[in-house]
Amino acid sequence: MAETRPRVWVSQPLFADIVGRLHEYFDVAATEQVTQHSPQAIAAALREVDGALVTLNDPIGAAEIAGATRLRAIANVAVGYNNLDVRAMSDAGILVTNTPDVLTETTADFGFALMMAAARRITEAERWLRDGHWRQWNFESLLGGDIHRATLGILGMGRIGQGIARRAAGFDMRVLYHNRNRLPEAVERECRAEYTDLDGLLARADHLVLVLPYSLQVHHLIDSTALAKMKRTATLTNIARGGLVDEDALADALEGGRLAAAGLDVFEGEPAVNPRLLALRNVVLTPHIASGSLATRRAMVSLAVGNLIAALGHGPHAGRPPSPVNAAALGSKPLPQAGEGLG
Ligand SMILES: NC(=O)C1=CN([C@@H]2O[C@H](COP(=O)(O)OP(=O)(O)OC[C@H]3O[C@@H](n4cnc5c(N)ncnc54)[C@H](OP(=O)(O)O)[C@@H]3O)[C@@H](O)[C@H]2O)C=CC1
Numbered sequence: 079m080a081e082t083r084p085r086v087w088v089s090q091p092l093f094a095d096i097v098g099r100l101h102e103y104f105d106v107a108a109t110e111q112v113t114q115h116s117p118q119a120i121a122a123a124l125r126e127v128d129g130a131l132v133t134l135n136d137p138i139g140a141a142e143i144a145g146a147t148r149l150r151a152i153a154n155v156a157v158g159y160n161n162l163d164v165r166a167m168s169d170a171g172i173l174v175t176n177t178p179d180v181l182t183e184t185t186a187d188f189g190f191a192l193m194m195a196a197a198r199r200i201t202e203a204e205r206w207l208r209d210g211h212w213r214q215w216n217f218e219s220l221l222g223g224d225i226h227r228a229t230l231g232i233l234g235m236g237r238i239g240q241g242i243a244r245r246a247a248g249f250d251m252r253v254l255y256h257n258r259n260r261l262p263e264a265v266e267r268e269c270r271a272e273y274t275d276l277d278g279l280l281a282r283a284d285h286l287v288l289v290l291p292y293s294l295q296v297h298h299l300i301d302s303t304a305l306a307k308m309k310r311t312a313t314l315t316n317i318a319r320g321g322l323v324d325e326d327a328l329a330d331a332l333e334g335g336r337l338a339a340a341g342l343d344v345f346e347g348e349p350a351v352n353p354r355l356l357a358l359r360n361v362v363l364t365p366h367i368a369s370g371s372l373a374t375r376r377a378m379v380s381l382a383v384g385n386l387i388a389a390l391g392h393g394p395h396a397g398r399p400p401s402p403v404n405a406a407a408l409g410s411k412p413l414p415q416a417g418e419g420l421g
């Protein structure tokens with residue numbers, strides 16, 4: 079009897095030449111247009127497959143996997159995985175993978191650029207010029223805050239946060255950071271970074287950058303109370319997740335002159351953007367593109383495809399996907415070799 083091949087679902091169009099590697103091992107159901115799948119559509123797709131390649135646009139929780147009896151692996155094409163209920167997946171014996179490291183430097187580049195754009199009012203100045211206001215040069219117009227020798231505050235000093243800190247050395251910045259756990263001294267030295275508690279970070283930063291993972295525990299971590307602790311001349315840059323910031327409180331602070339400027343790549347209800355932020359001059363808004371260089375997005379998809387192949391027991395890393403998220407939770411359940419199931 080012919081052996082049936084495992085089936086996988088690819089939730090969004092993702093570099094067909096890279097995703098094409100899946101065909102060697104699996105029957106592939108690939109989504110051809112960018113799609114906001116309904117929860118019912120996600121559940122229906124997952125019911126039919128052994129593995130899935132998904133993105134941040136695909137929220138998957140206990141309800142979506144409830145009927146997915148053959149599902150063994152979900153490869154997220156992102157380092158952040160707050161779109162997935164990892165505990166529910168672990169309980170169901172489903173391996174989750176993500177795409178760390180390959181996007182670190184590109185995302186750090188962008189975080190630094192967004193911080194600079196906010197502080198130096200670059201997009202506001204461009205709009206002003208394009209709108210025909212540059213009739214006479216005004217010595218006092220569009221003045222911003224300095225980056226060089228300013229104090230950079232990094233909330234979430236992991237892979238990307240450390241990348242931003244390394245860039246700050248070139249601008250002779252003082253770097254403060256806060257994590258739940260202090261970093262080893264050698265890493266602090268390499269990043270020329272000083273540990274502080276959260277209140278100290280808020281109070282002392284001239285430019286605060288958020289690069290920590292989102293979870294319910296840090297929902298609206300940056301609220302009106304936190305913003306009130308910041309300098310009036312400070313900027314806030316968020317390249318992590320929108321839910322970390324209370325956007326109405328941020329709009330209040332920016333409108334009221336209690337914060338100089340903000341740079342936002344992520345939004346709580348994205349792709350919808352709070353209309354109060356859209357109306358403000360002193361905020362730079364970008365559509366979640368911090369990892370978006372061509373080379374890095376291709377590397378993310380390649381890593382995710384490799385993860386999925388390995389998680390389903392094939393390829394050179396069979397049973398050992400390069401970047402598992404919940405391998406420890408699945409500890410007692412060995413990953414399959416080709417032709418086996420996980421459970
Ligand atoms: N805009 C975009 O396109 C992109 C956004 N991202 C976002 O950036 C995030 C970070 O990525 P990456 O640097 O690779 O992740 P890492 O896991 O390497 O770093 C996260 C850091 O955040 C710290 N952290 C976690 N929770 C808290 C907390 N409650 N308070 C303070 N610090 C905390 C961690 O330290 P500790 O555990 O000690 O607290 C760790 O140092 C991703 O989760 C993703 O959401 C990533 C790539 C692109």
Ligand SMILES: O=C(O)C(=O)[C@@H](O)[C@H](O)[C@H](O)CO
Pocket residue numbers: 133134135155156157158159181366367368369
């Ligand atoms: O990796 C992350 O956590 C990101 O937020 C980004 O790299 C997105 O994945 C990217 O925008 C594609 O969804």
